[in-house]
Amino acid sequence: MSLQELKQAFKETLASEYESIELNSLMSILFEHITGWDKIKQVLNKDLPLSKEIIDHFNEAQLSLKQGKPIQYIIGKAWFMGNEYKVNESVLIPRPETEELVDWIIEYATIIDKPLQILDVGTGSGCIPIAIKLALPNCMIAGLDISETALQTAKQNATNLNAEISWMQEDILNTTYLPNQFDIIVSNPPYIPFKESVNMQVQVKYFEPSIALFVKDADPLIFYRTIARLGKQYLKPNGQLFFEMHYDQGKALLTLFEEMGYHAELRQDMFGKDRMLRASIKR
DSSP, rough: OOEEEHHHHHHHHHHTTHHHHHHHHHHHHHHHHHOOOOHHHHHTTTTSSSOHHHHHHHHHHHOOOOOTOOHHHTTTEETTTTTEEETTTSOOOOOOOHHHHHHHHHHHHHHSSSSOOEEEETTTTTTHHHHHHOOOSSSSEEEESOOHHHHHHHHHHHHTTOOOOEEEEEOOGGOOOOOOEEEEEEOOOOOGGGGGGSOHHHHHHHHGGGTTTOOOOOTTTTHHHHHHHHHHHHHHEEEEEEEEEOOOOOOHHHHHHHHHTTTEEEEEOOTTTTTEEEEEEEO
């Protein structure tokens, strides 16, 4: 079987699950991962007979895609701010909105123009602290997560990208002590109420770690409140909190931070939705 024939079979098998443009992209990514051929070589070698090993590997990936498994978990990697990160089902797949949050932090830190101590809460793959460290090498960066397997992935990513990060395994909801004070505490915490899971994509709902996605319907802002409370004790003077957030929680979060003694502001993402928040303690 040639590459062209295999791609045609792939399209027929997955036509009901994916749009044509997305299928072409998935095929290109898979074949580059499996064969090492870039898009040009795939075109040049389209009629070349494939080995049984390649065909079996591709068919296995095809079955995973049909079940809804994200391509990033199938190939074991994703890209964030131009760098490749190892990912698996213990960590969220990095998203473009989170890149915007990191850009905001880098923008702020560049204006401050001094070495800062920064903590990322719920670090997952480590993409936030690593990206910040690569952009701001003079800053001291730490990442915290409840999951040991997530931290193992984060540590591997830090090693691969030569980023020196301090790691902590803690349940932030039950944390009363942090080892340092910080200029910035950042978090992309769980913020999706469980009731919304019924409307979510299969790829997210059944494959990405629920502990990093969902919160109880009765208190969807629990992580923000908890981190804000810790910020009162562990933010340095003029310290800042930065958060990613659910697009419809902006007003509720502004009220929450105001009541807790913070000045807060929202920032929209590339799609014009409220997606980020920055807060500092009122002085």
